[in-house]
Amino acid sequence: AQSVTQPDIHITVSEGASLELRCNYSYGATPYLFWYVQSPGQGLQLLLKYFSGDTLVQGIKGFEAEFKRSQSSFNLRKPSVHWSDAAEYFCAVGAGDDKIIFGKGTRLHILP
Amino acid sequence: DTAVSQTPKYLVTQMGNDKSIKCEQNLGHDTMYWYKQDSKKFLKIMFSYNNKELIINETVPNRFSPKSPDKAHLNLHINSLELGDSAVYFCASSRGQGEGEAFFGQGTRLTVV
Numbered sequence A: 001a002q003s004v005t006q007p008d009i010h011i012t013v014s015e016g017a018s019l020e021l022r023c024n025y026s027y028g029a030t031p032y033l034f035w036y037v038q039s040p041g042q043g044l045q046l047l048l049k050y051f052s053g054d055t056l057v058q059g060i061k062g063f064e065a066e067f068k069r070s071q072s073s074f075n076l077r078k079p080s081v082h083w084s085d086a087a088e089y090f091c092a093v094g095a096g097d098d099k100i101i102f103g104k105g106t107r108l109h110i111l112p
Numbered sequence B: 001d002t003a004v005s006q007t008p009k010y011l012v013t014q015m016g017n018d019k020s021i022k023c024e025q026n027l028g029h030d031t032m033y034w035y036k037q038d039s040k041k042f043l044k045i046m047f048s049y050n051n052k053e054l055i056i057n058e059t060v061p062n063r064f065s066p067k068s069p070d071k072a073h074l075n076l077h078i079n080s081l082e083l084g085d086s087a088v089y090f091c092a093s094s095r096g097q098g099e100g101e102a103f104f105g106q107g108t109r110l111t112v113v
Helices: none
Strands: A003-005 A010-014 A019-021 A024-026 A032-038 A044-050 A056-058 A064-068 A073-078 A087-094 A100-102 A106-111 B004-007 B010-013 B019-025 B031-037 B043-050 B053-057 B064-067 B075-078 B087-094 B108-112
Touching: A003 A087, A003 A100, A010 A019, A019 A106, A024 A073, A032 A064, A032 A073, A044 A056, A044 A064, A044 A073, A073 A087, A100 B043, B004 B087, B010 B019, B019 B031, B019 B087, B019 B108, B043 B064
Parallel strands: A010 A106, B010 B108
Antiparallel strands: A003 A024, A019 A073, A032 A044, A032 A087, A056 A064, A064 A073, A087 A100, A087 A106, B004 B019, B019 B075, B031 B043, B031 B087, B043 B053, B064 B075, B087 B108
């Protein structure tokens, strides 16, 4: 069965520092991969997605993610975080059966 | 225009009551979902409908009954509410087949007292 693992429950970085949020998936075929962000009290907003092609995908708000098939990973990166990036980040996989499975999320804290 | 809208945004009710949450999408998507987000922020799929047909039912108690009058609407009715039903419920829609990104509503915070 497909699954998504986000090994870090909380991540704290200083404003202006670089960021990498980890995501590993389990799925037999080529997955559809997503990163969503949830700000406090808000719904989920799509940051970026990978379906096929270039394994480095660019998203909104300066985020990017790289699909590495050999590592079953889809890590999210940002070169320089802003205080407004503090939020909950969810990695998700779409498995072609009308199901999108989410990881348990990583809470990002930003130090001033 | 809001792409996926759900109402109400907040719902406080007593144990044993029956309540409904409504969801509508104007994106022309074929697939709609209900997710439950618990106090630890874990998002778990409950149901998925494609063109008004139930596709996924993830071992949700039968007190939860989704209803899709047309492919733009997916309502969630909950009977005999229990304390453990307190959570944020998100409606979402996508093109379907798991490859289209899901668009989420703003959530309904259900509190059972």
